[in-house]
Amino acid sequence: MGIASPLGLGVERVWKRLLNAESGITAIQSFDTKDLPAKVAGPVPAGTRSEGGLDLNEWIPIKDQKKMDRFIQLALVAASEAVEDSGWMPEDEDGRCATGVMIGSGIGGLDTIYETSETVRAGKVRRLSPFFIPSALINLASGHVSIKYGFKGPNHAVVTACATGVHAIGDASRLIALGDADVMVAGGAEATINEIGIGGFCAARALSTGFNETPAQASRPWDENRDGFVMGEGAGVLVLEEYEHAKKRGAKIYAEVIGYGMSGDAYHITAPPDNGDGAYRAMKAAMRSARLEPEQVQYVNAHGTSTFADDVELGAVERMFGDAARSVAMSSTKSAIGHLLGAAGAVEGIFSILSIRDQVAPPTLNLDKPSRASVIDRVAKEAQPRRIEVALSNSFGFGGTNASILFRGAP
Amino acid sequence: MERVTPMSDTAEKVKKIVVEHLGVEESKVTNEASFIDDLGADSLDTVELVMAFEEAFGVEIPDDAAEKITTVKDAIEYIEKQKAE
Numbered sequence A: 001m002g003i004a005s006p007l008g009l010g011v012e013r014v015w016k017r018l019l020n021a022e023s024g025i026t027a028i029q030s031f032d033t034k035d036l037p038a039k040v041a042g043p044v045p046a047g048t049r050s051e052g053g054l055d056l057n058e059w060i061p062i063k064d065q066k067k068m069d070r071f072i073q074l075a076l077v078a079a080s081e082a083v084e085d086s087g088w089m090p091e092d093e094d095g096r097c098a099t100g101v102m103i104g105s106g107i108g109g110l111d112t113i114y115e116t117s118e119t120v121r122a123g124k125v126r127r128l129s130p131f132f133i134p135s136a137l138i139n140l141a142s143g144h145v146s147i148k149y150g151f152k153g154p155n156h157a158v159v160t161a162c163a164t165g166v167h168a169i170g171d172a173s174r175l176i177a178l179g180d181a182d183v184m185v186a187g188g189a190e191a192t193i194n195e196i197g198i199g200g201f202c203a204a205r206a207l208s209t210g211f212n213e214t215p216a217q218a219s220r221p222w223d224e225n226r227d228g229f230v231m232g233e234g235a236g237v238l239v240l241e242e243y244e245h246a247k248k249r250g251a252k253i254y255a256e257v258i259g260y261g262m263s264g265d266a267y268h269i270t271a272p273p274d275n276g277d278g279a280y281r282a283m284k285a286a287m288r289s290a291r292l293e294p295e296q297v298q299y300v301n302a303h304g305t306s307t308f309a310d311d312v313e314l315g316a317v318e319r320m321f322g323d324a325a326r327s328v329a330m331s332s333t334k335s336a337i338g339h340l341l342g343a344a345g346a347v348e349g350i351f352s353i354l355s356i357r358d359q360v361a362p363p364t365l366n367l368d369k370p371s372r373a374s375v376i377d378r379v380a381k382e383a384q385p386r387r388i389e390v391a392l393s394n395s396f397g398f399g400g401t402n403a404s405i406l407f408r409g410a411p
Numbered sequence B: 001m002e003r004v005t006p007m008s009d010t011a012e013k014v015k016k017i018v019v020e021h022l023g024v025e026e027s028k029v030t031n032e033a034s035f036i037d038d039l040g041a042d043s044l045d046t047v048e049l050v051m052a053f054e055e056a057f058g059v060e061i062p063d064d065a066a067e068k069i070t071t072v073k074d075a076i077e078y079i080e081k082q083k084a085e
Helices: A011-019 A070-086 A093-097 A110-121 A132-136 A140-149 A161-177 A195-203 A243-248 A277-290 A309-327 A341-358 B009-022 B043-057 B063-068 B072-084
Strands: A002-005 A099-104 A183-190 A234-241 A255-264 A299-301 A329-331 A390-397 A401-409
Touching (some): A002 A341, A070 A099, A070 A140, A070 A183, A099 A161, A110 A132, A132 A140, A140 A183, A161 A401, A234 A243, A234 A341, A277 A309, A299 A341, B009 B072, B043 B063, B043 B072
Parallel strands (some): A299 A390
Antiparallel strands (some): A002 A234, A255 A401, A390 A401
16 A cells, blocks of 8 residues: 655555644645635645655656656555555566556646646747646556556546545456456545645635634534635555455455445535435445445544535434444544545545554544534544444545445455 | 867757756767667657757757757757758
8 A cells, every 4th residue: 555645655654643643734835825715735745755755756757757747746656655565566467467557536637737728828839748648637647657567457547536536446446356457556646736726626615714824723524613625635556456366475465345335416516415315325335235234334434524514424424324323433534634635535545444454543633523413433633442343435526426435354 | 161069069958958858867868879769768758859959949940850850969960050040
């Protein structure tokens, strides 16, 4: 597994900081926010690899950096960690052809498109880089990872806004189940902390604007004072593998994907219906595919973006779990890293897996007073040691797309 | 008169651009070096390289001329010729 996030690079480092209730949200420095109401975000911190920061020169040859948007760069960083961690480096052609890549993004090369349009606006349309298109295309994250490692199996990319990461893990696991590949490198990447990214979500009234002076408090899922999500950037990548294939080569197995469910709201372009029926149906479908009863799930990593929709999801989870809701812990790790859009589901999937490995539910920061009471423990402010055998992770996206995935500890 | 001398300003500048854009060692950028065969460029790299030459020297290199610029020497000669006109 591999992560690039506002809490830095590297799965173990990010996880440790998350459990310590640290926040990766800061005041935006990369551009002038004076005309924007939202002034905080979660960038991947700069620094050396050994200190958990990002120095691109350590990861990607300088001449190649300009050929790819930042979301692809972040995907390559997370994929490198994941592939190294998995130890899967096929040496024969059959192995390479049985290894695919499915890394998606919600928006793709927004920085690149923005900068390129400035060149056009300046009357220099003939001076566009030949790398503009391949730098901006969403599936080029998968493309670059496959080129770097020689993975010649299915090469695919999910684009379902903020549900991308979960869809990528779920769809990739199904490709393995269907026999299209033995190994899939799956995940999501996003890098849209720029003027049109922040400005666009501001225009949709989606971002937090009331905590510009106290960035670490801006993302506060379920809290009564929440006022919108905080944009983060990063990438999460997992190496999924057919069980016997992994066992045979003695691979380190973190967890098993045991269920996956999807649904559509058929309701509104950006908002869920009040009854959260789409979220409920996605979770229900995941539970059905895993043949699980609600009391068999102990942890939920919520979509929980720090918007009004948090309570909609809460209602759907309560409906899903029924009487078992009392014994489940649910937290939103977006409280620490913000909303990584297309990367969110992949990074949160990794957190869900680690919650099983370490038997601990990561905290929901800034949850001072929930806007609505619930029997579900939302792990306010501090990580909680808990018995966790199965974890559920939710992601919902604009367009009314919902995805839920279930993990169980290594068999 | 010989137009291209090994140490001309143009040659030096061209080589510097090649080193920067293709990420290759300076010693490999000889006059005879081919962008694609010797310096690891692909067709998109060469398009970008020609654009960089245009920008740096304030010249226009039409597509049909660009296609014929395949070595370092080709680039230096073309640019020197343009500048002389």
